Amino acid sequence: MMKSLYYNFDTNYRKNKNFHILGIDEAGRGPLAGPVVAAGVILNPDFDHIEIKDSKKLSEYKRNKLYKIIKKNALKVIVEISWEEEIDEKNILEATIDCFKRIIDNVKNIPNTILIDGTKVPIHGRNIKFIKKGDSKSLSIASASIIAKVTRDNIMKQFDYIFPNYDFKNNKGYGTRKHFEAIKLYGSSPIHRKSFKPVLDFLIPITNLTKRDLDCLGKKYAAISIVKNGFEIKEMNYNKPNIGQIDIIHLENNKLVFSIVNIILNQNSNENSKNFISFKKAKKTMNVSRMYLSEKGFVENVRFDVISVCFSDANPSISRIKNGISF
Structure with missing residues (x-):
């Protein structure tokens, strides 16, 4: 041939x-x-x-x-x-x-x-x-x-799951007109290259963010860390009204992982407070996870993690406790 x-x-x-x-x-x-x-x-x-x-x-x-x-x-x-x-x-x-x-x-x-x-x-x-x-x-x-x-x-x-406003699934990070418009409207995201123009011109200092903004940003940082470890995000902010919410659901080596993200604004917080999940929140997490598994028909090879994001400086520190939620 x-x-x-x-x-x-x-x-x-x-x-x-x-x-x-x-x-x-x-x-x-x-x-x-x-x-x-x-x-x-x-x-x-x-x-x-x-x-x-x-x-x-x-x-x-x-x-x-x-x-x-x-x-x-x-x-x-x-x-x-x-x-x-x-x-x-x-x-x-x-x-x-x-x-x-x-x-x-x-x-x-x-x-x-x-x-x-x-x-x-x-x-x-x-x-x-x-x-x-x-x-x-x-x-x-x-x-x-x-x-x-x-x-x-x-x-x-x-990354498009995490930052849907920037149309990453279509532009793949390249400087399309829609992408430039999103940067101007929403500011630069944590995955933008700060050494590239016009990204540098639209950085939003963490000190300018509200507590609610930081809570949202912290979950995105947690999700970024999961992607950078080579795992697949399945859902962000999976919510069941009047029942509860799971911040991140991802697939890791054929195991489905449900994660709750703790946002820490005080760098002096001790380790126990960083990883603490109340019994009430843990119970809600379990209930929502069961509904998700039922919807998706997923075999119950699952894990429940706690991810802590600490905003002590411009670069948040992230830690993950596997099996960190007790029921």
């Missing part, structure tokens, strides 16, 4: 049929919000797929389909993420380079050649090649571009 042009490009870097190539690409250098995601893919040397190409040239449906195919046929897939804090601290280029370096460190003894999309950056190592527009030439790089893009898009869809 005739091989694709992408496969043949990689063949130029193979000395024999067992030669391993690590392709590296990233997604998300340009957006105003969210992380930059880099992926490294080592494909089975015999693997080819005519539909694999630059992720930007594929529909979302096709990317998701190929994502599964690549994962199934790759010898190794590595994903590294630099969140907005790291981007603001270092700058977007350095944060991206650090992701690339972490991928290479992860597979030091495997690839014979490393192909990185883009122009040369300060990454030193044996057999590293920088390929301009590599995601439109190399099967390995194109596969990495699909893994990075799908991973990042899924993260931004999760």
